[in-house]
Amino acid sequence: MRPIIVVGSINMDVVTRTNRLPRPGETVAGQSVHFIPGGKGSNQAIAASRLQGAVRLVGKLGQDAFGESLRTFFQTESLDVSGVQTIPTAPTGTALIVVDDHSENTIVVVGGANLQNTVEDVEHLPMSGNEIIVSQFEIPHPTVLALFRKAKSVGATTILNPAPAAQCPPEILALSDILIINETELAFFANSASVPETPDAITTLATQLRTRPEQIILVTLGAKGVLAFTPNGVIEVAGRVVKAIDTTGAGDCFVGALAVALSENQSLHRALEFANLAAALSVQKLGASSSMPTRAELEAAR
Numbered sequence: 001m002r003p004i005i006v007v008g009s010i011n012m013d014v015v016t017r018t019n020r021l022p023r024p025g026e027t028v029a030g031q032s033v034h035f036i037p038g039g040k041g042s043n044q045a046i047a048a049s050r051l052q053g054a055v056r057l058v059g060k061l062g063q064d065a066f067g068e069s070l071r072t073f074f075q076t077e078s079l080d081v082s083g084v085q086t087i088p089t090a091p092t093g094t095a096l097i098v099v100d101d102h103s104e105n106t107i108v109v110v111g112g113a114n115l116q117n118t119v120e121d122v123e124h125l126p127m128s129g130n131e132i133i134v135s136q137f138e139i140p141h142p143t144v145l146a147l148f149r150k151a152k153s154v155g156a157t158t159i160l161n162p163a164p165a166a167q168c169p170p171e172i173l174a175l176s177d178i179l180i181i182n183e184t185e186l187a188f189f190a191n192s193a194s195v196p197e198t199p200d201a202i203t204t205l206a207t208q209l210r211t212r213p214e215q216i217i218l219v220t221l222g223a224k225g226v227l228a229f230t231p232n233g234v235i236e237v238a239g240r241v242v243k244a245i246d247t248t249g250a251g252d253c254f255v256g257a258l259a260v261a262l263s264e265n266q267s268l269h270r271a272l273e274f275a276n277l278a279a280a281l282s283v284q285k286l287g288a289s290s291s292m293p294t295r296a297e298l299e300a301a302r
Contacts (some may be wrong), residue, residue, distance in 0.1 A: 001053070001054055001263050001264055002054075002130050002131060002132055002157075002262075002263040002265075003054045003055075003056065003130065003131050003132070003263070004045075004048050004053050004054060004055045004056070004131065004132045004134060004259045004260070004263055005055075005056045005058060005083075005125070005127070005131050005132070005133050005134070006041050006044050006045040006048065006055060006056070006057050006058065006134045006135070006256075006259075007041065007058040007059065007083075007117070007122060007125070007133070007134070007135045007139070007143075007144075007147050008039065008040050008041020008042070008044065008045075008057075008058075008059055008114075008134070008135055008136045008138060008139055009039035009040050009041045009042065009059060009093055009111070009114040009136065009138030009139055010037075010039040010041055010042040010057075010059045010060070010061055010070060010084065010092070010093060010113075010114065011037075011038045011039030011042065011092070011093035011094055011095045011109065011114070011138075012035060012036075012037065012038065012066040012069065012070060012092055012093070012094050012095070013034075013035070013036045013037070013038035013039075013094075013095045013097055013248070013287065013288055014033065014034075014035060014094065014095070014096050014097065015033070015034045015035075015036055015097045015098075015099060015246075015248070015286070015287060016030040016031075016032065016033045016034075016097070016098055016099070017030065017031040017032045017099050017100075017101075017286075018030050018031060018098055018099070018100055018101075019031070019100065019101050020100045020101065020102075021098055021100050021104060021105075021106055022098070030098075034286065034287060035069070036286075036287035036288060036289060036290050037069075037070050037073045037074075037288075037289045037290070038095055038097075038248075038249065038287075038288040038289055039059070039093055039095070039114065039138060040136040040138050040161065040163065040252050041057065041058075041059050041114075041135070041136060041138065041139070042057065042059070042070075042289060043249050043252035043253070043256070043288045043289050043292070044134055044136070044161070044252045044253075044255045044256040044259070045057040045079055045134075045256065046077060046079065046256070046289045046292050047249075047252060047253045047255070047256025047257055047278065047282075047289075047292040048134075048256035048257070048259050048260045049077055049078050049079040049256075050077070050078075050292050050293065050294045050295065051256070051257055051260045051278065051293070051294070051295045051298065052078075052260065052295045053256070053259060053260035053263055054080075054263070055079055055080065055256075056079075056080040056081075056082070056083055057074075057079055057080065057081050057083060057084055058083035058084065058117075058121070058122070058125065059083070059084050059085075059113075059114065059117060059139070060084070060085050060086070060087055060090075060113040060114060060116050060117055061084060061085070061086045061087070061092050061113055062086070062087065062088075062090055062091040062092035062093075062112055062113045063086050063087065063088045064091055064092055066091070066092035066094065067086055067092040067113075070092065071084075071086075073289075083125070085121075087113055087116055089116065090112045090113040090115065090116050091110075091112040091113065092112055092113055093109070093110060093111055093112040093113055093114040093138070094109070094110045094112060095107055095108065095109045095110075096108040096109075096110075097248055099246050099248065099286075103244045103245060103246055103247050103283070104247075105246070105247065105248055107248070109138065109164075111138065114138055114139050115139070115140060117139040117140060117143045118140075118143060119142050119143055119146040121143065122143055122146050122147040122150060123146055123150060125147070125150070127150060127151060127154050127156055128154065129154035129155035129156050130156070131151070131156045131157070132156070132157045132159060132259050132262060132263055133147065133148070133151040133156050133157065133158050133159065134159045134160075134161070134255065134256075134259055135147055135148070135158075135159075135160060135161075136160070136161045136162070136163055137161075137162050137163055137164055137165070137166055137168070138163075138164070141166075141168045141169060141172060142169075144160070144168075144172055145169055145171060145172050145175070148160070148172060148175035148176065149171075149175065151175075152175055157177050157178070157262070158175055158176050158177045158178070159176070159177065159178045159180065159255065159258070159259060160172065160173070160176035160178070160179050160180070161180045161181070161251070161252075161255045162179070162181060162185060162189065163181070163182075163185060163251070165181075165184070165185040165188040165189065170211075173189065173209070173211055174211040174212065176215065177214075177215065177216065178215075178216045178217075178218065178258075179209070179215065179216070179217045179218065180218045180220065180251075180254070180255055180258070181217070181218070181219060181220070182219065182220045182221070182222070182251065183195050183196055183197075183202065183219065183221065186202065186205050186206060186209065186219055187205065189209055190205040190206075190208050190209045192205055199227065199236075202219055202227055203227075203229070203234065206219055206227070206229045207229065210229065213231055214231050216228060216229065216230050216231075216268070217229040218258075218272070220251060220254060220279075221239065222239070222247070222250075223239045223241075223244075224238070224239045225237045225238040225239035225276060226239075226254075226272055226275075226276060228268060228272055230268065235268065235269050235272060237269070237272045237273055237276050239276065239280070240276065240277065240280040242280050242281075242283060242284055243284065244283040244284065245283065245284055245285060245286055246283065246285065246286045246287065246291065247283050248287065248288050248291075249282060249287065249288030249289065249291055249292070250279045250282050250283050251279070252288065253275075253278050253279045253281075253282040253291070253292055253293075254275045254276070254278065254279040255275075256278075256292070257274055257275035257277075257278035257279070257298075258271055258272070258274070258275040260274075261274040261275060274298070277298060277301060277302065278292075278293055278298055281293040281297060281298060281301060
């Protein structure tokens with residue numbers, strides 16, 4: 001099994017349930033509130049570790065109550081957090097999440113300590129070249145770029161989930177061996193005026209986005225599954241029909257699970273099925289990290 005290094009954000013998610021999402025200027029009654037460990041980096045690392053990946057998380061926490069709570073949470077997981085630093089100069093990242101009765105959500109993220117992940121931090125990160133390196137866009141783009149430059153210089157595999165979508169140095173996308181995006185992110189990075197709604201439209205944009213022949217672009221389609229654009233053609237994996245309770249973190253679960261499957265040298269098609277199943281299991285529970293399935297749960301659902 002290849003080691004997985006996830007460099008990314010660590011947040012405390014403050015999650016409230018409501019009957020419906022509020023309109024601008026409107027106040028609605030909440031049904032409940034939960035404090036759940038989150039952040040795209042942490043979520044993807046937790047997803048991978050629960051599926052028995054050998055995972056190291058690299059990121060930063062604030063010196064505050066949320067940071068202490070997250071440290072305590074990590075102690076209950078099979079996860080290497082020796083690369084997680086606590087800093088006094090910024091608060092722990094926080095996400096404010098509202099989920100309605102249809103499992104739709106709105107999210108506001110305050111980056112805090114996540115924005116203090118620096119180029120110097122990743123330049124000193126040990127790598128042998130056998131690793132799978134995973135990152136996202138909730139930490140500064142220069143840090144992700146430096147991370148991927150180092151990874152490619154030693155021959156490591158790079159997986160990028162460029163979310164939330166934002167303008168970035170094109171080299172970041174070019175250095176990504178596997179680019180994982182949804183339809184909205186595909187439209188953004190391909191400079192499309194509209195979100196693609198058909199397989200043909202998705203194919204056109206994904207083909208335009210590819211920066212080198214060997215690059216793999218995965219377009220996640222939510223309940224409809226995933227399309228993979230590879231050097232050998234297109235792979236389609238259908239979604240699974242489940243009763244969704246909360247879709248928060250489903251994309252992160254997919255990323256973490258895919259990294260595990262690839263670390264086990266599963267074929268890309270099998271890895272996509274593995275990740276798709278993990279994500280389907282995750283939406284049947286509330287929260288992000290709290291919804292990530294274990295390997296036993298995944299194997300039982302096959």
